[in-house]
Amino acid sequence: MVEGQIAIEEYRTGITKHHWDLKKIQSAHKVLASYLYKKGEVNRGYANRTLYVNLSTGIIQEKPVTDDMKKKFTGGRGFGLKLLWDSIKPTTRWNSEENELLITTGPLCGTTQYAGSGKSLCLSISPSTNIICDCNVGGFFGPYLKFAGFDALELQGKAREDVVVVIDGEKGIVSIEAAPLEEINTHLLSEQLTQMYATENTDKSRQKVSIVSSGLAAQHSYWGCLNFSFYDIRRKVPRIKQAGRGGLGTVLRDKKIKALVVKVGRFDGVSNHPADPITLAKVGIKLHREIRNLDRYQCNMRAVGTGHLVEIMDAYDLLPTENYRFGSFPKASKIYSPKFYELFTKIIPDGCWHGCTMACAKTVDGYTVMTGPYKGEKVTVDGPEYETIGACSNMSIWDPLWILEFNFYCDTYGIDTISAGTAIAFYMEMYEYGILNKERCSGLELCFGNADAALELLHRIAQGDTSEFIQVAARGARRVKDWIIQKNWGEKQLVEDTGMESKGLEFSEYVTKESLAMQGGYGLTLKGPQHDEAWLIFMDMVNNAIPTFQMKAEALHYYPMWRTWFGLNGLCKLPWNDIEPANNAETAEPSKVPEHVQNYVEYQNAMTGWNVTKEDLILQSERCYNWQRAMNVWMGRGQRKDDWIPFRAMGPVTEMEYLSRKERYDTQLLEKLRKSPKDVEKMTVREKLTILYEFRRGQYNKLADAVYYRRGWTPNGIPTPQKMRQLGFTDKKMLKMLQDKIDADEKNGLNLWGGTYAKEEQPPSNQKRYWETWK
Amino acid sequence: MDHPKTVKILKFHAEKCKGCLECEKACSQVHFKTKDGGEKSAIRIKKADKKYTMHVCDQRGLCLDMCPVGALTRKKNGVVWLEKELCIGCQACVGFCPISAMRKSDARIEPFKCISCGSCVRVCPEKALELIEIQIADITQVVHYRLGA
Numbered sequence: 014m015v016e017g018q019i020a021i022e023e024y025r026t027g028i029t030k031h032h033w034d035l036k037k038i039q040s041a042h043k044v045l046a047s048y049l050y051k052k053g054e055v056n057r058g059y060a061n062r063t064l065y066v067n068l069s070t071g072i073i074q075e076k077p078v079t080d081d082m083k084k085k086f087t088g089g090r091g092f093g094l095k096l097l098w099d100s101i102k103p104t105t106r107w108n109s110e111e112n113e114l115l116i117t118t119g120p121l122c123g124t125t126q127y128a129g130s131g132k133s134l135c136l137s138i139s140p141s142t143n144i145i146c147d148c149n150v151g152g153f154f155g156p157y158l159k160f161a162g163f164d165a166l167e168l169q170g171k172a173r174e175d176v177v178v179v180i181d182g183e184k185g186i187v188s189i190e191a192a193p194l195e196e197i198n199t200h201l202l203s204e205q206l207t208q209m210y211a212t213e214n215t216d217k218s219r220q221k222v223s224i225v226s227s228g229l230a231a232q233h234s235y236w237g238c239l240n241f242s243f244y245d246i247r248r249k250v251p252r253i254k255q256a257g258r259g260g261l262g263t264v265l266r267d268k269k270i271k272a273l274v275v276k277v278g279r280f281d282g283v284s285n286h287p288a289d290p291i292t293l294a295k296v297g298i299k300l301h302r303e304i305r306n307l308d309r310y311q312c313n314m315r316a317v318g319t320g321h322l323v324e325i326m327d328a329y330d331l332l333p334t335e336n337y338r339f340g341s342f343p344k345a346s347k348i349y350s351p352k353f354y355e356l357f358t359k360i361i362p363d364g365c366w367h368g369c370t371m372a373c374a375k376t377v378d379g380y381t382v383m384t385g386p387y388k389g390e391k392v393t394v395d396g397p398e399y400e401t402i403g404a405c406s407n408m409s410i411w412d413p414l415w416i417l418e419f420n421f422y423c424d425t426y427g428i429d430t431i432s433a434g435t436a437i438a439f440y441m442e443m444y445e446y447g448i449l450n451k452e453r454c455s456g457l458e459l460c461f462g463n464a465d466a467a468l469e470l471l472h473r474i475a476q477g478d479t480s481e482f483i484q485v486a487a488r489g490a491r492r493v494k495d496w497i498i499q500k501n502w503g504e505k506q507l508v509e510d511t512g513m514e515s516k517g518l519e520f521s522e523y524v525t526k527e528s529l530a531m532q533g534g535y536g537l538t539l540k541g542p543q544h545d546e547a548w549l550i551f552m553d554m555v556n557n558a559i560p561t562f563q564m565k566a567e568a569l570h571y572y573p574m575w576r577t578w579f580g581l582n583g584l585c586k587l588p589w590n591d592i593e594p595a596n597n598a599e600t601a602e603p604s605k606v607p608e609h610v611q612n613y614v615e616y617q618n619a620m621t622g623w624n625v626t627k628e629d630l631i632l633q634s635e636r637c638y639n640w641q642r643a644m645n646v647w648m649g650r651g652q653r654k655d656d657w658i659p660f661r662a663m664g665p666v667t668e669m670e671y672l673s674r675k676e677r678y679d680t681q682l683l684e685k686l687r688k689s690p691k692d693v694e695k696m697t698v699r700e701k702l703t704i705l706y707e708f709r710r711g712q713y714n715k716l717a718d719a720v721y722y723r724r725g726w727t728p729n730g731i732p733t734p735q736k737m738r739q740l741g742f743t744d745k746k747m748l749k750m751l752q753d754k755i756d757a758d759e760k761n762g763l764n765l766w767g768g769t770y771a772k773e774e775q776p777p778s779n780q781k782r783y784w785e786t787w788k
Numbered sequence: 789m790d791h792p793k794t795v796k797i798l799k800f801h802a803e804k805c806k807g808c809l810e811c812e813k814a815c816s817q818v819h820f821k822t823k824d825g826g827e828k829s830a831i832r833i834k835k836a837d838k839k840y841t842m843h844v845c846d847q848r849g850l851c852l853d854m855c856p857v858g859a860l861t862r863k864k865n866g867v868v869w870l871e872k873e874l875c876i877g878c879q880a881c882v883g884f885c886p887i888s889a890m891r892k893s894d895a896r897i898e899p900f901k902c903i904s905c906g907s908c909v910r911v912c913p914e915k916a917l918e919l920i921e922i923q924i925a926d927i928t929q930v931v932h933y934r935l936g937a
């Protein structure tokens with residue numbers, strides 16, 4: 014086969030073609046509500062209005078975006094927070110009538126010249142955590158939403174029957190349509206709707222439609238994800254990217270939304286109307302060239318996507334295997350990126366938005382499904398990305414084809430590969446200990462490595478199986494912990510320590526045992542244990558560049574703020590540091606990638622016409638980050654106890670784990686805990702575990718102290734009104750709520766440091782209520 | 789489908805060129821309807837060591853695989869063609885062109901390139917430019933997507 018330069022019309026993937034009676038499906042639609050709007054132009058990155066749709070009442074309206082809103086919340090996730098604050102209550106739960114699902118864009122979203130500029134930011138109250146969950150996702154929906162005229166889409170209420178919400182940016186009509194006949198699973202539904210709503214029967218026309226959908230499993234589990242489509246004119250199929258974490262697909266289906274559809278007419282490279290398109294193009298081209306010249310020597314994103322991380326993580330003992338018991342595994346080489354490279358289709362611009370030359374959105378075409386309702390069908394599988402491969406290694410699945418199978422079904426059923434994989438890995442460990450067994454698992458033999466059983470679990474969730482285990486299992490690790498403890502099947506401590514969730518959300522796929530900073534990166538977060546706030550393992554563990562609590566705290570301030578910034582603007586994080594300028598290592602702070610930070614300064618200025626500095630970018634984030642934390646406090650969470658992580662994330666839980674890395678841990682007893690070699694020799698493994706346990710928990714508490722202080726919070730993790738004022742917030746309701754909470758903490762003795770400090774050690778501040786003196 | 793086998797590309801006779809840049813002016817006339825030449829010309833003549841060099845697209849087509857919207861195609865006559873109406877200005881083709889012959893002018897967001905129209909050939913007073921026919925198979929280049937360096 015010729016490699017490359019295949020005419021687009023001639024490109025064949027060999028996937029199964031479907032023949033639907035789309036006319037019949039469409040004529041079954043009933044318009045329940047519709048709204049005509051005046052199309053407007055995007056100006057300097059903003060459409061300057063948001064779209065509100067209430068599914069219960071059928072109300073559809075526009076809301077203006079004010080300058081104050083831009084100043085305080087920038088855009089994207091920030092706008093989402095502001096709109097949520099105006100709409101929900103502290104008692105709102107994921108399935109409450111007033112809960113919202115927001116899809117927002119950000120001022121840089123939809124740019125085509127700078128790689129990674131097509132992200133949508135999704136927010137809702139999560140079924141897993143009962144607080145705000147935010148996800149950053151690719152696909153065409155966000156850019157098209159903006160080009161259709163809106164900076165954000167706000168969905169409230171619940172429909173009574175299955176509907177699609179259609180935003181026709183060509184005609185200027187928003188409608189809610191009853192849609193009874195479409196499929197629900199994404200790989201079919203997104204194709205049906207793309208064909209149905211394309212203005213013409215051409216691939217170029219289909220490329221101007223984007224669908225957000227979920228799947229059958231989303232309505233029976235807390236792992237529901239949102240699939241954002243981007244039509245591929247070569248493969249001739251809508252491909253998908255996931256807003257995976259926290260169950261936003263579950264919320265979508267709870268609102269009885271089958272899908273969101275957006276379509277646009279012609280747009281071009283300056284549809285965002287940047288203030289300075291010339292500079293913007295220059296910065297963008299510079300990055301394209303860097304990617305062209307260096308990616309092959311750095312991350313190989315263009316060849317294998319994020320899967321290149323598997324071999325690195327395995328080498329550094331960070332690849333989660335058997336529910337994070339180990340960080341590497343003898344069989345791991347079977348799933349290294351070259352194995353997937355063999356399967357991926359090459360020579361296609363695999364960006365999840367136009368112009369992303371990082372092109373990490375890799376695909377296996379013509380994959381033959383092995384199990385379940387689509388057995389035998391040939392499909393396009395989007396991915397697997399690193400996290401999905403890691404989720405599978407966590408379940409001890411070492412066959413690339415089974416990883417594809419898991420990836421395909423999670424996607425089409427609308428569930429998050431990370432949450433599902435991490436939770437199932439935990440169930441498998443419980444199975445190994447006999448705490449769960451075949452009978453307790455409704456007939457599933459959920460032992461490590463049993464891919465068939467893991468898939469069967471997904472199928473049964475999708476079918477709406479009502480057996481006790483399937484129902485609880487589908488709600489994730491936290492609920493299964495409670496269930497096991499309530500049934501008294503296993504030792505509570507063991508169950509709590511090994512189920513890898515925090516705040517109710519499952520961990521993503523990195524072993525954090527040897528990096529305290531990364532433990533904070535997972536625990537001291539807003540939405541739960543997701544690595545998108547900070548990834549500090551190498552800096553901390555490999556390079557030992559942030560040895561003190563203060564330095565770790567500084568990193569756990571800067572990086573979460575920096576990474577939050579992408580979400581305020583509608584950007585992808587990857588082109589920031591998954592490609593680095595050739596001379597990056599020689600700069601003062603290589604891990605910040607200073608030249609790229611400067612790119613972003615120029616980029617935001619070129620788009621908006623502002624005159625910001627790199628410090629301003631952090632300030633933009635700090636506002637939103639604190640606002641989100643404050644909202645979590647408002648909802649009764651967002652405090653020290655909520656930032657706790659299971660011990661498996663901090664160190665070895667079982668004797669087997671200790672023994673598997675005995676030398677490492679024994680050395681730590683000698684060096685960090687200053688035990689004598691004689692003592693260590695005499696100790697049983699149990700005793701050693703206990704000592705390590707106490708030590709590491711103590712370290713984590715001290716880390717939390719340092720981080721809270723650095724972020725301007727109380728020792729209980731509450732953002733202080735003083736800090737909020739410094740950030741420019743004057744909202745009385747918010748400030749009062751925080752003060753009340755802090756006063757209540759004072760009464761309950763919670764304004765105290767969590768760490769126990771020896772004589773020669775210092776807590777972050779010795780002053781009581783240190784924040785009160787802040788101006 | 790019938791695929792073109794040959795394409796015309798520019799050939800430069802450096803020894804004849806006097807550096808008058810009439811070719812660039814003719815070229816910018818084709819692409820931007822101005823006689824500015826320079827950054828608005830797809831063909832660039834530069835002086836290096838007292839000798840002139842030509843810098844222009846040779847229709848190798850690496851960019852064809854970069855375009856996310858199918859705005860770049862190989863025409864029946866073999867020329868790599870950028871369809872302005874389809875282009876969304878991402879600059880992927882500009883950034884990835886191995887010889888930087890896909891150009892971006894400040895005048896508009898869509899890039900432009902040599903289309904082997906021969907305007908420069910016709911206008912060159914020194915007959916330093918020529919369109920020659922070559923086998924596409926001899927010049928085809930595809931974008932790097934391999935694992936490792």
Ligand code: SF4
Nearest residue numbers: 129365369371373585
């Ligand atoms: S780097 Fe990957 S995920 Fe990020 S925008 Fe590009 S293709 Fe999408």
Ligand code: SF4
Nearest residue numbers: 805806808809811912
């Ligand atoms: S027109 Fe001819 S002589 Fe003048 S610069 Fe171009 S190639 Fe050289």
Ligand code: SF4
Nearest residue numbers: 855875876878879881
């Ligand atoms: S700039 Fe235009 S022609 Fe070039 S790759 Fe992007 S869309 Fe295609």
